Amino acid sequence: MLALRPGLRELVTVSSRLSCSRNKHTLPDLPYDYNALEPVISAEIMQLHHQKHHQAYVNNLNIAQDKLAEGLAKNCAKMQIAVLPAIRFNGGGHINHSIFWKNLTPKSQSGEPEGDLLKAINSSFGSVQVMKDSVSAAAVAVQGSGWAWLAYNPKSKLLESVPCPNQDPLEPTTGLVPLFGIDVWEHAYYLQYKNARPDYVKAIWQIANWKDVAQRLNEAKSK
Numbered sequence: 613m614l615a616l617r618p619g620l621r622e623l624v625t626v627s628s629r630l631s632c633s634r635n636k637h638t639l640p641d642l643p644y645d646y647n648a649l650e651p652v653i654s655a656e657i658m659q660l661h662h663q664k665h666h667q668a669y670v671n672n673l674n675i676a677q678d679k680l681a682e683g684l685a686k687n688c689a690k691m692q693i694a695v696l697p698a699i700r701f702n703g704g705g706h707i708n709h710s711i712f713w714k715n716l717t718p719k720s721q722s723g724e725p726e727g728d729l730l731k732a733i734n735s736s737f738g739s740v741q742v743m744k745d746s747v748s749a750a751a752v753a754v755q756g757s758g759w760a761w762l763a764y765n766p767k768s769k770l771l772e773s774v775p776c777p778n779q780d781p782l783e784p785t786t787g788l789v790p791l792f793g794i795d796v797w798e799h800a801y802y803l804q805y806k807n808a809r810p811d812y813v814k815a816i817w818q819i820a821n822w823k824d825v826a827q828r829l830n831e832a833k834s835k
């Protein structure tokens with residue numbers, strides 16, 4: 613064994629522990645059963661979406677971050693740059709879906725926007741219906757795969773509807789804070805709605821978790 617001076621050996625031991633202590637990302641549990649969002653979203657879609665698609669983003673994010681750590685350890689800019697697209701895509705997928713599951717709730721518990729959230733919606737859009745129409749239009753208009761968000765703009769203090777391509781995470785790429793997202797990747801609706809994305813987008817408002825949206829707005833305003 614390599615002889616190390618006292619002190620240096622302790623430093624190496626601590627460094628080794630630190631380098632091994634990075635927690636891997638894990639798939640979060642859903643806050644409801646797979647069939648809880650029926651009839652709006654089928655149990656089959658929810659199970660595949662959560663166990664296969666979200667799990668894949670988590671797995672590939674962990675792999676990409678391991679490669680980034682290796683690139684950082686070797687101080688190799690080429691390795692670091694090569695892995696950034698995978699971190700953006702899979703990290704975005706993990707972030708977006710972790711919000712999406714909490715944004716939804718069984719139909720019987722959805723309710724309506726209230727309090728500060730309702731005031732913010734009315735002052736930004738004029739009414740809840742106009743807000744829904746605006747976010748829905750953004751979702752339907754996404755070309756290919758992506759998301760539409762009801763978001764808080766920290767600069768204007770207003771709410772906005774905004775599309776986001778692929779799995780780009782809204783806040784790191786735009787500065788807008790995501791409040792409610794509609795996943796318009798085909799894996800989110802095709803087994804049930806086929807090519808009728810507008811029907812899926814119209815139906816998803818029935819299972820919006822307005823308490824979660826209100827909480828996200830409060831947190832965004834207090835940052």
Ligand SMILES: [Fe+2]
Pocket residue numbers: 661665709795797799800
């Ligand atoms: Fe998805």
